[in-house]
Amino acid sequence: MKKYYFDNCKTTQPAPEVIEAMLPYLKDKFIFPANFVLGGSEAAYELEGFKKIIADSIGAKAEEIHFTASGTLANNIAIKGFLSENAKHGTHIILSVIDYPDLLTNAAFFEKSGFEITYLQTDDQGFIDLEQLKDSLRSDTIMFLTTFVNHTVGSIQPIKKIREILDSADHKIVMHVDAGQAYGKLPIDVNELGIDLMSFSAHKIHGPQGVGALFQRKGVVLGSVIHGINRLDNHQTGAVSMANIAGFAKAVEFTFADFENNVNHLRELSNYLLQKIENTIPYTLLNGPRGAGRAPHNVNISFDFIEGEAIMLMLDIAGISVATSSACASEGLKANYILMAMGRNHEQSHSSMKFTLSRYNTKEEIDYTVEKLAEIVQELRRRSPLYKEEK
Amino acid sequence: MQYSQKVLDHFMKPHNVGKIENPDAEATEGSPACGDQVSIQMKVNPETQVIEDIKFQSYGCASNIATGSIITDMAKGKTIIEAKEISWKQAAEELDGLPPVKIHCSVLAVDTLRKAIKDYEVKHNLAEVEKFNKDTIVEELKKVIYPQVGEDIVTLKMVKYAGFEEGVAVIDLEIPKFDKYRENIAEEIREHLEQYKEIKEVKITM
Structure with a gap:
C-alpha cells in the first residue's frame, strides 16, 4: 500500500542524497578528527567544512556552530549552560505558555532552583503577547526563550520585534530560539534577527535522526552541561556521529540550494490542502493564523463533533500518517496546552489534526487524503451523539 | 502500545x-471535555424484560467506539438483570484486551449501559432513583481508572480518604508527585462527582 506521510513536524524521510553522503563515514572514514595523523586531519578538515555549510545557512560563523545529538540536547546545552554560568547577573527568565516542551521543562527545572519565570500569554492565533513582554522586563532578566515556529499551530513569532523589545532594557538580555520547525522553512539570519542562541536539527529537513546543532553567538558564554571527553564538540562531549553530521550538512546543502522554490512548494501545497478541506468538509476550524504569519508547511484544523485519535487511526489504516492533539492520543491524557492557551475549548482541542508537509508531498497525495478524510469525518460524525444531521 | x-x-x-x-x-x-461520551438507547420487552434492541453513539477514540459496539452486542438478547452484571473486565476481555490507558473507555461503556437499565427500572417502578450518600462517592471513585495499569484507584489503594460534609466531597489521593496522570485523574474524579447535585464542591488533595 502506498504511504502518504503528513507528519513532517515530527520527523522527515531522509533524502537519498543524504544517505549517500553518510555511507563513507559508516564504512572507511570512521576516524575521529585528530592532529598529525592523516585520517584524523582529513576528518577535522571535513568537520570544519560541514560546520561552514550549516553556519552559512543562517549567516553565522563556522566557530559559532556546535553539533549535538539532537535539537533537544542543543536546547538543554543552551539553556542550562547559559543560566548556570550567568546566574550572578540575574535570575529572571521569560518565555511563553505555548513554547516547545524543551523550553518549558527547562524553565520549570530552573524555577525549582530559585529562578523566577514569567510566562507570556498567547492570543487566539498563537502569537505571544508582546505588550506583556515589554511589561515583564526587569533589571535581573537575563534570558528570553522562544519557539520560532510553533510546533502545533505553525505561528511564526516576530523575532525581530522581540529583539527590539529586549534591546529596550538597559542591559543585555540573551535570546535563545528553538528553530526546530523554522529552520529550512523560513529565511533565518541570526545577525539580522539578533539571535544569541539557536537550536535546530537535521531530521526535520530530510537529514538523519540523532544530530542537531546549536548556534552560539561569539561572546555568549555557556557553562558545561555534559561533562566528558571532547571528541568533536566541547559542548556535546563524547562521540558525535560523523556520518550524521555529514548527512546533516548534505540536507542543509540541498534545502538551501533551492530554498525559495521549496518554500513556495510547501506554501502552495498547504494552501491547497487547507482550501480543499474547507471546501469539502463542513464544521471545521483552522487553528493558528492564516497567511504569511503561518509556517509554510503546517495545517492544523479541528473537526467539530468528533475526536482526533479516531480520525488519526482511520487515516492510518488508509495509509495516511498525520498527528492529532487529542488528549486520548497524548501521553498524560491531557488536552493540548497550546490550543487551550489559545482559547480553544476541549472539543476543539481533542478534534484537532495536524498535517505537516514536506518537499516530497504532491497535490495528488492531498487529493487522495482529503477524499479519505471527508469519508472518515462523515462516518465518525454519524456515530457521534454530538452531531445533529439537521445542523 | x-x-x-x-x-x-x-x-x-x-x-x-x-x-x-x-x-x-x-x-x-x-x-466531551474529557474526550469521550457515550449514549445508549434501548427497547425492552415489558413481559420478559429482554433487551430486544440496543443502539449506541460515541464521541471518542477508537477504543471508545469499540467498547460501545461490544457492550451493545453483549447486552442484546439478555434480560436487564443479566445485562446489569456485565462488567468492564468482561467487555475488555471480549475485545481481546484493551491497553491500560484505554480501560476507562470500557468502564464508561458499562456505566452507560447500567445507567440506561436504571432508567428503564425507574420508569417502570422496578427501582427507585438512587439516593446519594457517602458510599456513592466511593462507588464513583471505583470508576476512575489509573491509566498506567488499567485498574481503578480504589482497588489500587490510591484513595487515602474520601469524605462528604456539607456539600463538599473531600478526596485525598496518594499519587507520586511527577506522575504524568495526576491532572487526568483529578479531572476524571471531578467529572464523576460533579454530576451529583448534592455535591457543591470537590476538594482533591494529593
Whole structure:
C-alpha cells in the first residue's frame, strides 16, 4: 500500500542524497578528527567544512556552530549552560505558555532552583503577547526563550520585534530560539534577527535522526552541561556521529540550494490542502493564523463533533500518517496546552489534526487524503451523539 | 502500545450504531471535555424484560467506539438483570484486551449501559432513583481508572480518604508527585462527582 506521510513536524524521510553522503563515514572514514595523523586531519578538515555549510545557512560563523545529538540536547546545552554560568547577573527568565516542551521543562527545572519565570500569554492565533513582554522586563532578566515556529499551530513569532523589545532594557538580555520547525522553512539570519542562541536539527529537513546543532553567538558564554571527553564538540562531549553530521550538512546543502522554490512548494501545497478541506468538509476550524504569519508547511484544523485519535487511526489504516492533539492520543491524557492557551475549548482541542508537509508531498497525495478524510469525518460524525444531521 | 485486531474490527465496523425511535430507556455518560461520551438507547420487552434492541453513539477514540459496539452486542438478547452484571473486565476481555490507558473507555461503556437499565427500572417502578450518600462517592471513585495499569484507584489503594460534609466531597489521593496522570485523574474524579447535585464542591488533595 502506498504511504502518504503528513507528519513532517515530527520527523522527515531522509533524502537519498543524504544517505549517500553518510555511507563513507559508516564504512572507511570512521576516524575521529585528530592532529598529525592523516585520517584524523582529513576528518577535522571535513568537520570544519560541514560546520561552514550549516553556519552559512543562517549567516553565522563556522566557530559559532556546535553539533549535538539532537535539537533537544542543543536546547538543554543552551539553556542550562547559559543560566548556570550567568546566574550572578540575574535570575529572571521569560518565555511563553505555548513554547516547545524543551523550553518549558527547562524553565520549570530552573524555577525549582530559585529562578523566577514569567510566562507570556498567547492570543487566539498563537502569537505571544508582546505588550506583556515589554511589561515583564526587569533589571535581573537575563534570558528570553522562544519557539520560532510553533510546533502545533505553525505561528511564526516576530523575532525581530522581540529583539527590539529586549534591546529596550538597559542591559543585555540573551535570546535563545528553538528553530526546530523554522529552520529550512523560513529565511533565518541570526545577525539580522539578533539571535544569541539557536537550536535546530537535521531530521526535520530530510537529514538523519540523532544530530542537531546549536548556534552560539561569539561572546555568549555557556557553562558545561555534559561533562566528558571532547571528541568533536566541547559542548556535546563524547562521540558525535560523523556520518550524521555529514548527512546533516548534505540536507542543509540541498534545502538551501533551492530554498525559495521549496518554500513556495510547501506554501502552495498547504494552501491547497487547507482550501480543499474547507471546501469539502463542513464544521471545521483552522487553528493558528492564516497567511504569511503561518509556517509554510503546517495545517492544523479541528473537526467539530468528533475526536482526533479516531480520525488519526482511520487515516492510518488508509495509509495516511498525520498527528492529532487529542488528549486520548497524548501521553498524560491531557488536552493540548497550546490550543487551550489559545482559547480553544476541549472539543476543539481533542478534534484537532495536524498535517505537516514536506518537499516530497504532491497535490495528488492531498487529493487522495482529503477524499479519505471527508469519508472518515462523515462516518465518525454519524456515530457521534454530538452531531445533529439537521445542523 | 497497540489495539487488538478485535478492537480495530469493532472500531472500523461497529455494530449497533445509531438511535432508536421512542426508546424505552436511554442514558448518556462522559463528557466531551474529557474526550469521550457515550449514549445508549434501548427497547425492552415489558413481559420478559429482554433487551430486544440496543443502539449506541460515541464521541471518542477508537477504543471508545469499540467498547460501545461490544457492550451493545453483549447486552442484546439478555434480560436487564443479566445485562446489569456485565462488567468492564468482561467487555475488555471480549475485545481481546484493551491497553491500560484505554480501560476507562470500557468502564464508561458499562456505566452507560447500567445507567440506561436504571432508567428503564425507574420508569417502570422496578427501582427507585438512587439516593446519594457517602458510599456513592466511593462507588464513583471505583470508576476512575489509573491509566498506567488499567485498574481503578480504589482497588489500587490510591484513595487515602474520601469524605462528604456539607456539600463538599473531600478526596485525598496518594499519587507520586511527577506522575504524568495526576491532572487526568483529578479531572476524571471531578467529572464523576460533579454530576451529583448534592455535591457543591470537590476538594482533591494529593
